[in-house]
């Protein structure tokens with residue numbers, strides 16, 4: 001068998017579950033022993049390494065792992081020379097500046113000379129220098145959001161998704177400095193045999209990613225309304241139309257993108273479509 005491609009994913013944390021779900025969606029199975037750092041897939045030349053997310057960029061840069069799934073925030077902070085192979089669409093979050101709610105804030109200039117706590121000193125200092133603001137960066141590795149209330153800092157620069165953690169710590173988000181999602185990264189110089197495995201894996205990942213954003217829809221349409229209904233369905237090739245046993249009616253099959261899903265469904269109903277069935281798509285291969 002080929003030398004397997006090695007993939008680093010987060011051992012336990014916000015990226016772990018979705019990273020594992022992706023491997024499964026690619027039809028790759030492996031047995032997992034929670035105490036082990038490494039697992040080999042049974043049916044694909046892939047080895048999986050379970051690591052702390054912060055270590056993933058360095059391990060991939062050093063060639064210990066060939067590819068990795070990591071937050072773009074961590075990737076950008078670490079500054080390793082890796083190639084972004086795919087954006088994975090999950091773990092969307094942003095890196096933001098926040099100040100105590102009772103402090104007035106008019107713009108990033110207000111942070112000049114202030115102390116800002118963060119786990120992202122590089123991204124923060126790049127942002128501040130782009131803005132021409134000089135502030136003191138205080139690096140801490142966790143629980144950044146409590147820094148102002150214990151007098152450790154005047155502001156924080158931290159990961160936000162809904163903003164509820166900031167709110168419950170009496171903080172107000174004032175600037176977004178970086179937007180992130182999970183990404184698949186690779187060493188820039190993979191040997192040809194491993195690149196071939198990566199290409200096979202990517203083919204599967206892309207089919208799974210595409211499937212996630214589509215739904216398969218089946219509906220009954222009076223024949224007189226077919227032309228109008230078809231004109232409302234965006235994308236793909238032309239939908240499949242088959243006659244129903246009841247004269248004057250047809251069944252219409254198509255795929256719809258998740259983004260404009262409800263809007264299109266409402267229009268289809270208004271145009272006469274009935275009995276609309278919506279079915280998840282498992283894989284989509286173009």
Ligand code: ATP
Pocket residue numbers: 010011012013014015051052053054070071072073074091092093159160161162180181182
């Ligand atoms: P580790 O123990 O591996 O160092 P960690 O505590 O540093 O884990 P997690 O909190 O599990 O990291 O977050 C991992 C990644 O998930 C972050 O780097 C970020 O990309 C993303 N992330 C963090 N917080 C959120 C959130 N609230 N919503 C969505 N994604 C998030």
Ligand code: ZN
Pocket residue numbers: 052053054
């Ligand atoms: Zn971490």
